[in-house]
Amino acid sequence: MWVKTVxxxxxxxxxxxxxxxxxLPVWFELSREPVFRLFHPNLSLDGWQLIMAxxxxxxxxxxxxxxDITIHTFIRKIGRSSMTxxxxxxxxxxxxxxxxxxxxxxxxxxxxxxxxxDAIRVELEKHFVLSDNLSLKTRSGRFPEIASS
Amino acid sequence: MWVKTVxxxxxxxxxxxxxxxxxLPVWFELSREPVFRLFHPNLSLDGWQLIMAxxxxxxxxxxxxxxDITIHTFIRKIGRSSMTxxxxxxxxxxxxxxxxxxxxxxxxxxxxxxxxxDAIRVELEKHFVLSDNLSLKTRSGRFPEIASS
Amino acid sequence: MWVKTVxxxxxxxxxxxxxxxxxLPVWFELSREPVFRLFHPNLSLDGWQLIMAxxxxxxxxxxxxxxDITIHTFIRKIGRSSMTxxxxxxxxxxxxxxxxxxxxxxxxxxxxxxxxxDAIRVELEKHFVLSDNLSLKTRSGRFPEIASS
Amino acid sequence: MWVKTVxxxxxxxxxxxxxxxxxLPVWFELSREPVFRLFHPNLSLDGWQLIMAxxxxxxxxxxxxxxDITIHTFIRKIGRSSMTxxxxxxxxxxxxxxxxxxxxxxxxxxxxxxxxxDAIRVELEKHFVLSDNLSLKTRSGRFPEIASS
Numbered sequence: 001m002w003v004k005t006v007x008x009x010x011x012x013x014x015x016x017x018x019x020x021x022x023x024l025p026v027w028f029e030l031s032r033e034p035v036f037r038l039f040h041p042n043l044s045l046d047g048w049q050l051i052m053a054x055x056x057x058x059x060x061x062x063x064x065x066x067x068d069i070t071i072h073t074f075i076r077k078i079g080r081s082s083m084t085x086x087x088x089x090x091x092x093x094x095x096x097x098x099x100x101x102x103x104x105x106x107x108x109x110x111x112x113x114x115x116x117x118d119a120i121r122v123e124l125e126k127h128f129v130l131s132d133n134l135s136l137k138t139r140s141g142r143f144p145e146i147a148s149s
Numbered sequence: 150m151w152v153k154t155v156x157x158x159x160x161x162x163x164x165x166x167x168x169x170x171x172x173l174p175v176w177f178e179l180s181r182e183p184v185f186r187l188f189h190p191n192l193s194l195d196g197w198q199l200i201m202a203x204x205x206x207x208x209x210x211x212x213x214x215x216x217d218i219t220i221h222t223f224i225r226k227i228g229r230s231s232m233t234x235x236x237x238x239x240x241x242x243x244x245x246x247x248x249x250x251x252x253x254x255x256x257x258x259x260x261x262x263x264x265x266x267d268a269i270r271v272e273l274e275k276h277f278v279l280s281d282n283l284s285l286k287t288r289s290g291r292f293p294e295i296a297s298s
Numbered sequence: 299m300w301v302k303t304v305x306x307x308x309x310x311x312x313x314x315x316x317x318x319x320x321x322l323p324v325w326f327e328l329s330r331e332p333v334f335r336l337f338h339p340n341l342s343l344d345g346w347q348l349i350m351a352x353x354x355x356x357x358x359x360x361x362x363x364x365x366d367i368t369i370h371t372f373i374r375k376i377g378r379s380s381m382t383x384x385x386x387x388x389x390x391x392x393x394x395x396x397x398x399x400x401x402x403x404x405x406x407x408x409x410x411x412x413x414x415x416d417a418i419r420v421e422l423e424k425h426f427v428l429s430d431n432l433s434l435k436t437r438s439g440r441f442p443e444i445a446s447s
Numbered sequence: 448m449w450v451k452t453v454x455x456x457x458x459x460x461x462x463x464x465x466x467x468x469x470x471l472p473v474w475f476e477l478s479r480e481p482v483f484r485l486f487h488p489n490l491s492l493d494g495w496q497l498i499m500a501x502x503x504x505x506x507x508x509x510x511x512x513x514x515d516i517t518i519h520t521f522i523r524k525i526g527r528s529s530m531t532x533x534x535x536x537x538x539x540x541x542x543x544x545x546x547x548x549x550x551x552x553x554x555x556x557x558x559x560x561x562x563x564x565d566a567i568r569v570e571l572e573k574h575f576v577l578s579d580n581l582s583l584k585t586r587s588g589r590f591p592e593i594a595s596s
Contacts, residue, residue, distance in 0.1 A: 029171055182305070215342075320472045
C-alpha cells in the first residue's frame with residue numbers, strides 16, 4: 001500500500017460544502033505517482049509509456065473542508081499489459097470514496113500495448129490488496145444496491 | 150440527448166499533449182446540468198436533493214488542444230430513486246471518451262433516498278439511449294478486452 | 299474585443315456558493331486563445347513561443363451558478379516583446395471580475411524574449427481597449443480603495 | 448512564515464511540460480489556510496467573513512513534474528479591514544513564482560468591510576515579511592522590466 005496525504009482547499013468543496021466529486025480523480029491520479037515511477041523512475045515524459053484506459057469512483061461518505069485526506073493506493077489486478085489500481089480516500093477515520101484506475105503499458109509510437117516486464121510485476125505485486133488487511137467485502141458503499149467497484 | 154460544447158484550455162492538456170483524463174469528469178458534470186435542472190429548475194442549492202453515487206470514464210481515443218469537444222448526455226437507466234447517466238465526448242467526429250454517472254435523489258436531512266417523481270421520470274425517459282440511434286455495441290473502447298462501461 | 303462564453307459547473311462554486319476565485323484565471327486563460335492563435339494559428343505546441351510573465355485578477359462582484367459568464371478580452375498594451383491582455387467576466391449584465399495577463403513572446407531554446415512581428419502587432423491593435431467603448435474609469439471594483447488593475 | 452508542501456500532479460503540467468500557470472492561484476489559496484484559521488479556527492463556513500479582493504502571480508522560473516513544491520506564506524500589509532498576503536513557490540531550491548492576495552474582512556449580510564480585531568492583527572504581524580530574512584529587492588522576476596509584485 002502506498003499512502004499520500006492531501007489537504008482539501010477552499011475551492012475543492014462545492015455549494016453543498018462537500019468535496020466536489022471531480023476532485024477524487026485528481027487526488028487519485030496524484031497518488032498513483034509511485035506506480036508511474038515503477039515504469040518511469042524520474043517521471044520523465046520523454047518516452048512515456050503509460051495510458052489510462054478507465055477510471056471509476058464510488059462515493060461512500062461526504063468529505064469536508066478542514067481535515068486532511070489520506071489516499072491509500074493498492075494494486076488489485078495485473079494483466080499481460082495492464083494493471084488495475086484500487087484506491088481509497090479516508091478522512092477522519094472514515095472511508096469517503098474508493099476508486100479504480102486501469103492503466104495500460106503502451107507503445108504510443110506503434111499504438112499497441114506492451115507486456116509488463118517481470119521486474120516491475122514483482123514490485124507491483126508487493127502492493128496487492130489482501131483480503132485480510134483490507135476487509136473489502138464488509139465495506140459497503142453509500143448505496144450498496146447500486147454502487148460497486 | 151442533451152448536447153454541450155466545451156473548449157479545451159491550455160491547462161487541460163498534460164505533458165503528453167492530450168486532454169488530461171481528470172478533465173472528463175469535470176466536463177461530464179458540467180453537461181449533466183439539464184438533468185439537475187429537471188429536479189432543481191434554477192439550480193438553487195437550498196434544498197438540493199441530488200447526490201453522486203458513482204462515476205466512471207472509459208478513455209477511447211486521445212483528445213487534443215485546438216478543437217471544441219461535444220458532450221452527448223443520455224439517460225441509460227432509471228431506478229426507484231437513482232438514475233444512470235451515460236455520456237460521450239466527441240472531438241473532430243471521433244469518440245474520445247464515454248462515461249457513466251449514477252445520481253441518487255436524496256433527502257440529505259434524513260440521509261435516505263427518495264423515489265423519483267413520475268413527472269420527472271417522464272422527462273428523463275425522453276433522453277433514453279436507444280439502440281438504433283446509438284450503435285453502442287459497435288463502439289468498442291481503446292482497449293476492448295479490459296475497458297467496458 | 300474577443301468574446302467567449304463559459305458555463306460555470308457545480309464544482310466551480312465553493313462553500314460560499316460563489317464562483318471560486320481560482321476559476322477566473324482558468325476562464326481568462328481559455329479566453330486568450332485568439333491571442334495565442336495570432337502567434338500559433340492552429341495552437342500547435344511544437345515551437346511554442348509564448349510564456350506567461352504575470353497574471354492578476356480583481357474581484358468585483360460575486361458570480362454564481364446557473365447563468366453563463368461572458369469573458370471580454372482586450373489588448374491593453376503592446377511592448378517590444380510583451381503584451382498586456384485585459385479581460386472582464388460578466389454575468390447577468392454585471393461585471394464580476396477583471397484581470398490582466400502579461401504574455402512574453404519568447405525563444406525557449408535561447409531563453410530570451412523576441413520582438414513581436416509587425417504583422418501580429420497590427421492584429422493585436424485591432425483589439426485595443428478604447429476609452430470610449432469601455433468606460434474603465436467609472437468601473438470601480440468591489441473595494442475601490444485597495445483593488446486596482 | 449507559514450510553509451506548505453504540495454506535490455504537482457500529472458495533470459498540473461501543460462503541453463510545454465511546465466506547471467500550468469493556473470495552478471499557482473490554487474496552491475496559493477490552499478497555503479493561505481493558516482490565515483483563514485486566524486479568523487475561522489475550524490474553517491466553519493457558517494458565518495464566514497473573508498472575501499478575496501485581488502490576486503496576482505508573477506512567474507519567475509518554470510516548475511516541473513517530479514519534485515515537490517514548497518509554498519512560503521507571509522503577511523505583507525495589514526490595513527484597517529484588509530490584509531495583503533505575499534507568497535512564494537519554491538522547487539528544488541529555486542523560486543518559481545510569487546504572488547499576492549488581498550483579503551478583506553467582510554460582513555456579507557450588510558455587504559461592508561469590518562475592522563480586523565487587534566488580537567488577530569497581532570497574530571498576523573508575527574508572519575510579516577522582513578527585509579532581512581527575505582531579500583526581496585534582489586529577487587528579480589523572469590522579466591524584471593515588466594513583472595513586479
